[in-house]
Amino acid sequence: DVKVTQSSRYLVKRTGEKVFLECVQDMDHENMFWYRQDPGLGLRLIYFSYDVKMKEKGDIPEGYSVSREKKERFSLILESASTNQTSMYLCASSLAPGRGGYEQYFGPGTRLTVT
């Protein structure tokens, strides 16, 4: 069974704080993704990574950065949290296409509130 875990289910931070969201997968997947989900806007891709130390911007990368130092771990960083970053954050992973990939598996989500 594919397992994707996220470091926190709920998180409350203050405006201006640096925030780290961690995601770990245990299935040796090459690809990892960070999305945010907001009412009325659906899921939007923030960043993805197709290999260690590789990253690509998604649709809404502004205000975020990512880190992938190890294959199993993908971190989302809010350098200076703002109230408009209050959202549900979802991490996903998948195999590379050459290994029969495409199917994405999601973690349980982190509901972040910035006050």
Added chain:
Amino acid sequence: GIQVEQSPPDLILQEGANSTLRCNFSDSVNNLQWFHQNPWGQLINLFYIPSGTKQNGRLSATTVATERYSLLYISSSQTTDSGVYFCAVEFNTGGFKTIFGAGTRLFVKA
């Protein structure tokens, strides 16, 4: 532009009823998945179905890639089927980018 549209946006069913959810997409695809998001926010994989038909218990899905749509069938619905159903599509021209539809919110009444 690239679009993924789901219908209906909302659906209320009596327990035991059947339903069909639809996903239309605007271009040829590498990948199409159906997910169920439960009330706690977890996205659960239902089907990986870029083409053809698959069945899993009371659920089945069909994708007709040439006509750019996919259907999710729910038979004998149960209250635990409630939640939001998403169609997610990776287009041929989009690299690794997956686009989610807005979802169908389903409520099954006991």
